[in-house]
Amino acid sequence: LTSADVDHFRSILPEGAVLSTLAPTATTGPGTAVDADELDAYNADWMHKYCGQSQCVLRPKTTDQVSQILAYCHAQRLAVVPQGGNSGLVGGSVPVFDEVVVSMANFNQIRRFDEVSGVLVCDAGCVLETLDHYVADRGYMMPLDLGAKGSCHIGGNVSTNAGGIRYLRYGSLHGSVLGLEVVLPDGTVLDNLSTLRKDSTGYDLKQLFIGAEGTLGIVTGVSIVTPPRPKVQTVAVFGVESYEQVQQAFRLAKANLNEILSACEFWDRSSLDMVLDHNQGNPNVRDPLAAPYPFYVLVETSGFHKDHDDAKMAHYLETVLEQGVVADGVLSENATQMANFWYIRETISEAAVKTGPTYKYDVSIPVPQLYNLVLETQKRLAEQGLYREGVADQPIKLVTGYGHLGDGNLHLNVVAREFTPTVSSALEPFIYEWVGKSSLLKSFSIQVIGTGVSQATELDTECHMVSPSHRGSISAEHGLGLMKAPHLHYSKSPSMIRTMQSIKHLFDPHGIMNPYKYLPKVDKE
Numbered sequence: 001l002t003s004a005d006v007d008h009f010r011s012i013l014p015e016g017a018v019l020s021t022l023a024p025t026a027t028t029g030p031g032t033a034v035d036a037d038e039l040d041a042y043n044a045d046w047m048h049k050y051c052g053q054s055q056c057v058l059r060p061k062t063t064d065q066v067s068q069i070l071a072y073c074h075a076q077r078l079a080v081v082p083q084g085g086n087s088g089l090v091g092g093s094v095p096v097f098d099e100v101v102v103s104m105a106n107f108n109q110i111r112r113f114d115e116v117s118g119v120l121v122c123d124a125g126c127v128l129e130t131l132d133h134y135v136a137d138r139g140y141m142m143p144l145d146l147g148a149k150g151s152c153h154i155g156g157n158v159s160t161n162a163g164g165i166r167y168l169r170y171g172s173l174h175g176s177v178l179g180l181e182v183v184l185p186d187g188t189v190l191d192n193l194s195t196l197r198k199d200s201t202g203y204d205l206k207q208l209f210i211g212a213e214g215t216l217g218i219v220t221g222v223s224i225v226t227p228p229r230p231k232v233q234t235v236a237v238f239g240v241e242s243y244e245q246v247q248q249a250f251r252l253a254k255a256n257l258n259e260i261l262s263a264c265e266f267w268d269r270s271s272l273d274m275v276l277d278h279n280q281g282n283p284n285v286r287d288p289l290a291a292p293y294p295f296y297v298l299v300e301t302s303g304f305h306k307d308h309d310d311a312k313m314a315h316y317l318e319t320v321l322e323q324g325v326v327a328d329g330v331l332s333e334n335a336t337q338m339a340n341f342w343y344i345r346e347t348i349s350e351a352a353v354k355t356g357p358t359y360k361y362d363v364s365i366p367v368p369q370l371y372n373l374v375l376e377t378q379k380r381l382a383e384q385g386l387y388r389e390g391v392a393d394q395p396i397k398l399v400t401g402y403g404h405l406g407d408g409n410l411h412l413n414v415v416a417r418e419f420t421p422t423v424s425s426a427l428e429p430f431i432y433e434w435v436g437k438s439s440l441l442k443s444f445s446i447q448v449i450g451t452g453v454s455q456a457t458e459l460d461t462e463c464h465m466v467s468p469s470h471r472g473s474i475s476a477e478h479g480l481g482l483m484k485a486p487h488l489h490y491s492k493s494p495s496m497i498r499t500m501q502s503i504k505h506l507f508d509p510h511g512i513m514n515p516y517k518y519l520p521k522v523d524k525e
């Protein structure tokens with residue numbers, strides 16, 4: 001990146017839209033240089049784990065401006081990092097070296113809303129919570145919700161294929177996003193901003209950009225269908241003695257609450273302790289129950305008929321208490337209490353980061369296996385002399401587990417004293433292997449000798465028997481970013497990775513979009 005490049009950006013973008021430490025080449029040219037610290041917020045990620053050294057941040061307001069930026073970068077072979085709310089947790093939203101950051105923060109207008117269909121069309125830089133307030137005034141709600149709602153952008157959500165706490169009820173963005181407007185790496189505007197629910201005219205190109213993490217272009221516009229906003233909601237929080245009972249509480253929630261069940265989350269005791277520690281003095285954050293429990297389950301219902309929903313919830317509560325599935329429970333009596341319960345769940349992520357440098361893993365594993373990963377990780381770290389529960393001065397302070405139980409999505413947070421190669425290598429690739437080893441393996445049904453019982457097992461490619469698989473994904477909802485790019489093979493087969501690389505090359509032949517991330521390095525022959 002040279003001053004001449006920055007001059008060019010200053011010439012195509014309005015005043016204030018270019019933040020660069022590089023001064024204009026001519027004293028008469030537009031714009032002035034800024035101090036390096038003005039770029040800090042764009043260079044560092046939310047966890048303070050990843051930090052780049054970009055000298056130039058661009059803040060376009062229109063699709064045409066994004067198109068001009070990318071056309072120039074494509075021609076000049078300048079690397080670009082698209083950035084939304086910079087709340088990503090895998091190091092995807094910040095530069096690795098000195099890439100140009102294209103921040104979408106000023107690109108934030110609502111384009112239109114259809115009150116009959118509930119379809120919203122907006123700029124990619126709209127903040128999720130702002131959109132939710134907008135559609136709430138019209139009787140609708142955004143089909144996704146997450147702890148970072150106050151800062152993340154809808155374009156960032158689409159680009160990471162974000163999940164969150166409404167996933168159980170409203171499903172994936174692959175279903176609710178109806179269309180996208182995307183600027184391709186060479187500046188071409190791909191107008192796929194459809195508002196149709198049904199369309200079977202050829203390749204569904206928008207799906208490629210959902211979860212592409214800025215590697216194929218910049219999402220500038222989003223069309224998304226929003227569901228009617230429920231009129232009644234209730235939240236119950238339970239104290240549970242074992243992970244087995246956590247699962248039973250979930251099974252009974254599905255069976256008893258079915259169509260009004262809107263979220264089912266869980267966390268362990270150390271997650272709650274972190275939240276309580278970091279909210280001392282906040283009267284709204286208290287231990288929800290009188291006694292401590294090893295696990296907590298949060299169940300939310302959303303519906304339209306209070307009496308109907310209350311009756312169902314009452315029956316569910318009766319069932320879980322009578323059957324001894326939960327040890328204790330509390331039901332929200334009003335919206336404030338409901339928000340307070342959600343606050344506990346939604347601030348675990350932040351409480352971990354405040355406790356210490358946090359290694360965050362976000363995995364999909366079958367629900368029965370979910371918590372085993374936390375236990376196995378604790379065991380491994382203890383064996384390596386890095387962790388002893390309750391003992392101070394260990395390199396690892398805490399190993400906690402929480403997440404979207406209803407979606408089979410665990411968040412394993414390992415809170416350290418500092419990010420060190422010793423801790424990293426104790427965790428990786430161990431965790432990825434544990435979660436995804438089987439994706440490279442073939443399943444066979446074999447006869448267990450002498451018993452006549454047929455059993456599914458795995459053989460590796462050379463047909464040696466290997467340990468049972470957990471058949472998981474190394475990224476359930478946060479994406480790959482810089483963190484997981486080299487580990488993709490734990491969840492995707494070689495032919496899948498090769499096909500992903502071909503798609504990347506087709507859209508971005510010069511590799512300018514979010515380099516070093518998402519895909520493993522290609523070996524040059």
Ligand code: FAD
Pocket residue numbers: 046081082083084085086087088089092093104124125145146147148151152153154155156157158159160161162163164165213214215217218219220346349350477478481514
């Ligand atoms: P960024 O962090 O800015 O970017 C994320 C990725 O998308 C980067 O690769 C970036 O290059 C790319 N990108 C951003 N905007 C665009 C665009 N317009 N076009 C192309 N590429 C783009 N995630 C979940 O899935 N579920 C959760 O429950 C959840 N909870 C969270 C709670 C907290 C407290 C925090 C801090 C994060 C949480 N996250 C969660 C992770 C994060 O918020 C999501 O990944 C979110 O979707 C990222 O949006 P963003 O706008 O901040 O994107």
Ligand code: 2HG
Pocket residue numbers: 089147164345346348349350360361362403404411412413
């Ligand atoms: C959540 O569900 C987020 O709270 C963040 O996805 C998880 O920080 C994490 O590990």
Ligand code: ZN
Pocket residue numbers: 164403404411477
């Ligand atoms: Zn999550």
